[in-house]
Amino acid sequence: MYLSSSLLAATTEPVETSLVVASVLLSLVVIYFASKIGGEISNRFGLPPVLGELVGGVVVGISALHLLVFPETGAESSSSLIIRFLQTTTSLTPETADSLFATQSEVITVLAELGVIILLFEIGLESNLKDLMAVGIQAVVVACVGVVVPFAAGTAGLMIFFGIPAVPAIFAGAALTATSIGITSKVLSELGRLNSREGQIILGAAVIDDILGIIVLAVVASLAKEGTVDVSQVIYLIISATAFLLGAIALGNVFNKTFVSVVDVLKTRGELVIPAFIFAFIMAYIADIIHLEAILGAFAAGLVLEETDKRKELQKQILPIADMLVPVFFVTVGAKTDLSVLNPAIPSNREGLAMAIFLITVAIIGKMVTGLTVFGQPGINRMAIGVGMIPRGEVGLVFLGIGSSIDILSKPLEAAIIMMVILTTFLAPPLLRFVFPTPESDIEEKIAAS
Amino acid sequence: MYLSSSLLAATTEPVETSLVVASVLLSLVVIYFASKIGGEISNRFGLPPVLGELVGGVVVGISALHLLVFPETGAESSSSLIIRFLQTTTSLTPETADSLFATQSEVITVLAELGVIILLFEIGLESNLKDLMAVGIQAVVVACVGVVVPFAAGTAGLMIFFGIPAVPAIFAGAALTATSIGITSKVLSELGRLNSREGQIILGAAVIDDILGIIVLAVVASLAKEGTVDVSQVIYLIISATAFLLGAIALGNVFNKTFVSVVDVLKTRGELVIPAFIFAFIMAYIADIIHLEAILGAFAAGLVLEETDKRKELQKQILPIADMLVPVFFVTVGAKTDLSVLNPAIPSNREGLAMAIFLITVAIIGKMVTGLTVFGQPGINRMAIGVGMIPRGEVGLVFLGIGSSIDILSKPLEAAIIMMVILTTFLAPPLLRFVFPTPESDIEEKIAAS
Secondary structure: OOOOHHHHHOOOOOOOHHHHHHHHHHHHHHHHHHHHHHHHHHHHOOOOHHHHHHHHHHHHOOOOOOOOOOHHHOOOHHHOHHHHHHHHHOOOOHHHHHHHHHHHHHHHHHHHHHHHHHHHHHHHHHOOHHHHHHOHHHHHHHHHHHHHHHHHHHHHHHHHHHOOOHHHHHHHHHOOOOOOHHHHHHHHHHOOOOOOHHHHHHHHHHHHHHHHHHHHHHHHHHHHHHOOOOHHHHHHHHHHHHHHHHHHHHHHHHHHHHHHHHHHHOOOOOOOHHHHHHHHHHHHHHHHHOOOOHHHHHHHHHHHHHOOOOHHHHHHHHHHHHHHHHHHHHHHHHHHOOHHHHOOOOHHHHHHHHHHHHHHHHHHHHHHHHHHHOOOOOOOOHHHHHHHOOOOOOHHHHHHHHHHHOOOOOHHHHHHHHHHHHHHHHHHHHHHHHHOOOOHHHHHHHHHHO | OOOOHHHHHOOOOOOOHHHHHHHHHHHHHHHHHHHHHHHHHHHHOOOOHHHHHHHHHHHHOOOOOOOOOOHHHOOOHHHOHHHHHHHHHOOOOHHHHHHHHHHHHHHHHHHHHHHHHHHHHHHHHHOOHHHHHHOHHHHHHHHHHHHHHHHHHHHHHHHHHHOOOHHHHHHHHHOOOOOOHHHHHHHHHHOOOOOOHHHHHHHHHHHHHHHHHHHHHHHHHHHHHHOOOOHHHHHHHHHHHHHHHHHHHHHHHHHHHHHHHHHHHOOOOOOOHHHHHHHHHHHHHHHHHOOOOHHHHHHHHHHHHHOOOOHHHHHHHHHHHHHHHHHHHHHHHHHHOOHHHHOOOOHHHHHHHHHHHHHHHHHHHHHHHHHHHOOOOOOOOHHHHHHHOOOOOOHHHHHHHHHHHOOOOOHHHHHHHHHHHHHHHHHHHHHHHHHOOOOHHHHHHHHHHO
16 A cells, blocks of 8 residues: 555545546546557558647547547536546546546646657757757748748738738737647657758747747737737847747756766666756746746757767657657647537638638748748758648647637637648648658658667 | 647636646656655665655655645645745746645646556566465465554554554554555665565565555444444455456456557557556556555556566666656655654644554564564565565555544544654665665666666
8 A cells, every 4th residue: 555645635635636546547548549549540651640649639539539628628527528437437426526627637738748848858859959050040031931921921811801900810810920849840750850951940940930929929919908019028038038048058068068977976766867857847947937938948958968978878768758748748739629610510610711711821831931941051852841830739729819818809710710720730740741752661760760 | 839728728727837837847856856866865875765765755845845745734835835936936926826736736646646656567567477476375474464463453552551442543553554565665676676585575465465454444434434344345345356456367368468469560659658558557547446556556567568578678668757757756755744743842742652652663563573474485584574564654644534534533643643654664765775685786786777
């Protein structure tokens, strides 16, 4: 017997820990089934496994089986099949079901966030700072063009063709800006192209346009809420982002020796992985609280540790940890995707369809043109760079959430933004596979070796 | 940019996800510092690292630094230094601090539970079912004696020497029964003695006395609550526990071939670790909902997979995952240990001291005698077996929690039970190290090889 605080906690907490653990274990089993079945099927068709994980998430999530649903997508505990299954197999009462549902969803959401933090740490470990710097100027150009073109074209188009007022149009245009680092880096890694010149430009540009997207978000949100732009907040964001990136790079040259000497002194289990996580989590924490994103900190930590001679061993040890936690992220993204927006029986969806087609076109073309801006890199696969920038992931949803909370987006425009996010997220992996043609056997070797 | 549901969720949830993530990252950094510093110091003194992790937990926990505290130990959000630090570094308001504190504590508690589930899965992978069966009868005897002697002596002594009424005396006696599998198996693993005959007897006996402890708990709790014993519940527990153990063993002979053939078909990342976790988590779930414990299911799953030829590869991949999650469990145990019970300025502690000395004596001698009952094993280290059964971990606290909730234990008796738990938990690792004398170099090799 061991710490079963369930009984101890019965007096102070609403839900027994053993029930929370049971619900998390079931959720993880569902997530792992969805990710493995989806990933394997996707792989058989020569597509990146992550696409299958996303689709597997959709199948178990809010749009289909309702095994894995979350309160923030409007689901209630009674609609979660896992909670209902627990009600039949345990002593869970309907009264505590709501509370259990909330806790289980929080825990899975945090595990998903840890998953994407570890994914970006791993991507950082596989990337090389010097290679990234070598294509730095191209990455900056790609990022800026990829933010400005969709933003300007999207905003102008909505105003001119659809008669949308300026503020909601700017909001929707802003939702087109930032690429999803998680999806694009995972696909590149699966295709074995992370360290190609194209891969490095995409990754660098995705990091930069993430930061640009955060700044755009701050501008647009304060514009919509207060009618003016909070200049001091924008300046704060620009300074802190710049300081963080430069600080991380500077740190890299000093800290990596310290790290190795600390690790060499340690003699007990976890002597490499624990110091690495301490460093990665502190960096993620700092990035999080200065209003950047935790994943940027984890990526920077990975880049710093890539410079050390512990790299190979660390990569090997992170592998199974990533295998355990990263699928939680992708399946959760899929599970939270509500495909009901594609249902033509709902009037606002039909009304939003024309806007959706427009936004999707701008979203894709606006990033595809970025490939054309790459200079001084003869023979580079320009189309691959453009395609790599396409997935918006859930960034659009962040804008959408803020827009909804201050009530400036019409229902059809909301539906159109959601459709754009779904399409760009799910189209990018197969398109990337297509623009990076690799002999079948070679892919398998690379996946096996990765 | 990626899924930052913080802003999206702002409309429906009280705490932003990015704040929850920040608090969990900080908690993990604290946990990792505590575990690594504690573990390394303990190791330098030739003691098992897990002792240092427990002590590290005490240092950062409720008894000292208040970095990592939990609501169930009576702490409030304002006493958590992590929450206060977040208030100074982020936009966290005092209003949402309580809610954040509750969520952060839930998440860390679940991570700790996942840690001990993975620990027992790993211990199962390192154990061998045939070796365990070979000492099965000895383990059963050790378990039964180790439950009956402390229970009978504790209950009788409290009634005779201290004039405690029958029901609370039975409660306190029951709190003396079950060994902490987590602590004892971890120490054995660190000493490289898990697969010695002594180690296998201790492990087998700990598993059996865990089940006996759960049955005793059911009996005692219904006796205290309703004045009678709920025979049907006891029969249900005995049948379900037996069916689970026999079912797991039977499954082992059939399932391991299925497992290997499934794994051999899979081609994408996580092809070994994900199916293994699906199996382990399903077993843990079943054990949890039939009122056994999740860790028993994970241990059984490890034993089954140990029979496959994927064992070595799986052990290697579980290692870093365990390194990441297991410290969360031990540091949390330490952090939840409230040493204020040892403060002589509190009257009930002074009153409880005599009872505590008595309970600790019974707790230690009651398990030490189990070593004498081992038969048919010439040359076996009887003292090591007895010592291995000593740590009660938090089992006593579970009894205590139920006793408190139905208000039958006096304050001094409560304090005495807590002191017994603390002493047996923290004494066992150094004692085990002492009764398993191993040349220093040999230990280090084994730790390094493990």
